[in-house]
Amino acid sequence: MSDNSPTYGFDTLQIHAGSRPDPATGARQTPIYQTTAYVFRDAEHAAALFNLQEVGFIYSRLTNPTVAVLQERIATLEGGVGAVCCSSGHAAQIMALFPLMAPGRNVVVSTRLYGGTVTQFSHTIKRFGWSATFVDFDDLDAVKAAIDDDTRAVFCESIANPGGYITDLDAIAKIADGAGIPLIVDNTTATPYLCRPFEHGASLVVHSTTKYLTGNGTVTGGAVVDSGTFDWSASDKFPSLSAPEPAYHGLKFQETFGPLAYTFHGIAIGLRDLGMTMNPQAAHYTLMGIETLSLRMERHVKNAHTIATWLENDPRVESVTYAGLKSSPYYDRVEKICPRGAGGLFTFAIKGGYEACVKLVDALEIFSHVANLGDTRSLIIHSASTTHRQLTAEQQKAAGAAPNMVRLSIGIEDADDLIGDLDQALAKATS
Numbered sequence: 001m002s003d004n005s006p007t008y009g010f011d012t013l014q015i016h017a018g019s020r021p022d023p024a025t026g027a028r029q030t031p032i033y034q035t036t037a038y039v040f041r042d043a044e045h046a047a048a049l050f051n052l053q054e055v056g057f058i059y060s061r062l063t064n065p066t067v068a069v070l071q072e073r074i075a076t077l078e079g080g081v082g083a084v085c086c087s088s089g090h091a092a093q094i095m096a097l098f099p100l101m102a103p104g105r106n107v108v109v110s111t112r113l114y115g116g117t118v119t120q121f122s123h124t125i126k127r128f129g130w131s132a133t134f135v136d137f138d139d140l141d142a143v144k145a146a147i148d149d150d151t152r153a154v155f156c157e158s159i160a161n162p163g164g165y166i167t168d169l170d171a172i173a174k175i176a177d178g179a180g181i182p183l184i185v186d187n188t189t190a191t192p193y194l195c196r197p198f199e200h201g202a203s204l205v206v207h208s209t210t211k212y213l214t215g216n217g218t219v220t221g222g223a224v225v226d227s228g229t230f231d232w233s234a235s236d237k238f239p240s241l242s243a244p245e246p247a248y249h250g251l252k253f254q255e256t257f258g259p260l261a262y263t264f265h266g267i268a269i270g271l272r273d274l275g276m277t278m279n280p281q282a283a284h285y286t287l288m289g290i291e292t293l294s295l296r297m298e299r300h301v302k303n304a305h306t307i308a309t310w311l312e313n314d315p316r317v318e319s320v321t322y323a324g325l326k327s328s329p330y331y332d333r334v335e336k337i338c339p340r341g342a343g344g345l346f347t348f349a350i351k352g353g354y355e356a357c358v359k360l361v362d363a364l365e366i367f368s369h370v371a372n373l374g375d376t377r378s379l380i381i382h383s384a385s386t387t388h389r390q391l392t393a394e395q396q397k398a399a400g401a402a403p404n405m406v407r408l409s410i411g412i413e414d415a416d417d418l419i420g421d422l423d424q425a426l427a428k429a430t431s
């Protein structure tokens with residue numbers, strides 16, 4: 001396609017957005033541009049590129065044609081104006097905050113987050129002089145109260161991994177908007193097929209492309225997507241985007257690039273100086289995966305619903321937290337936030353506690369015990385002893401990772417086979 005036509009449907013865009021036959025060879029599939037640098041036409045061309053007066057390829061730490069196709073495809077699927085891909089989901093989170101934050105500034109974040117993100121936000125970002133304030137995002141007054149003069153963003157996950165929690169994005173976006181700061185939504189576990197955070201008022205989206213977008217457990221990657229709608233010059237809170245940039249001869253990003261200011265800053269400053277770049281091989285694998293995103297998500301959702309329902313009716317199981325079940329307190333939010341389904345992840349608690357969880361994990365044959373999610377294969381993890389191990393007991397509970405719970409990432413295999421596997425493993429775990 002020559003440009004992103006918003007009139008095409010999701011299934012068409014996931015295959016075509018951003019890609020065109022290779023101008024040099026006609027290759028229909030996006031080539032892997034395995035190159036570090038690009039020859040300048042002449043000295044004037046080189047100078048224009050370095051001055052950001054002309055857009056083009058200089059060096060693959062900043063831009064690469066294979067990665068650029070993926071960036072455009074993800075931006076299109078999210079309904080944003082631009083995206084910057086990076087080396088991992090965690091890199092994307094730092095890249096997303098980087099233009100907004102400075103020493104002494106804070107971000108208000110949900111308590112219900114991926115375990116690694118809780119660790120990154122509660123410890124590592126302090127090294128930059130940033131801090132995170134953790135709040136229960138169901139308590140809207142508490143979210144409002146946590147925002148102060150130094151807050152530069154609000155951060156949450158659409159469908160929060162692992163506890164089957166769905167954030168009321170519209171309500172949170174309204175609060176962020178009222179405070180003049182952007183809402184950043186980690187849309188990894190929902191994917192743009194199930195949830196489009198920009199339609200609920202978010203300004204920025206981050207992804208771990210490692211998960212469903214790639215879908216086959218091959219490469220790590222991340223993306224920061226910009227809606228292009230936030231006015232960085234409305235206050236003096238975001239000088240990196242509104243004020244003269246000394247590292248570019250006093251260029252003002254928003255004045256110069258308009259709605260693409262944040263994306264250009266991500267490439268020209270973020271990737272240039274932090275270097276958390278996605279490599280073209282990774283972009284290739286993720287492009288392959290995205291072509292079938294909607295088909296996979298439909299099956300993930302269908303299987304997850306079938307298996308969650310079966311587990312909920314099994315006497316060996318204490319509880320199931322899947323927002324797609326009527327028993328979930330978040331059932332009503334599915335219709336509003338992710339109408340195509342509550343995703344493929346959920347946790348369940350088994351009678352027998354920690355011991356039984358460990359036995360269950362060891363007894364399963366189809367499910368793999370791995371610290372990953374969003375694979376075509378069904379995966380299981382005992383979060384309390386692995387991904388959420390660094391968290392306090394209180395943080396574990398808040399994140400839906402109590403010691404008697406296991407998390408499932410339901411794959412796209414035959415649901416009957418998955419149920420059979422869980423049945424035999426539960427028998428061993430609880431005997």
Ligand SMILES: *Cc1c(COP(=O)(O)O)cnc(C)c1O
Pocket residue numbers: 088089090091114116117157161186188189207208209210211220221222373
């Ligand atoms: C995996 C994950 C991350 C981190 O992504 P990496 O690619 O592993 O760095 C962040 N958020 C969520 C919701 C995730 O599932």
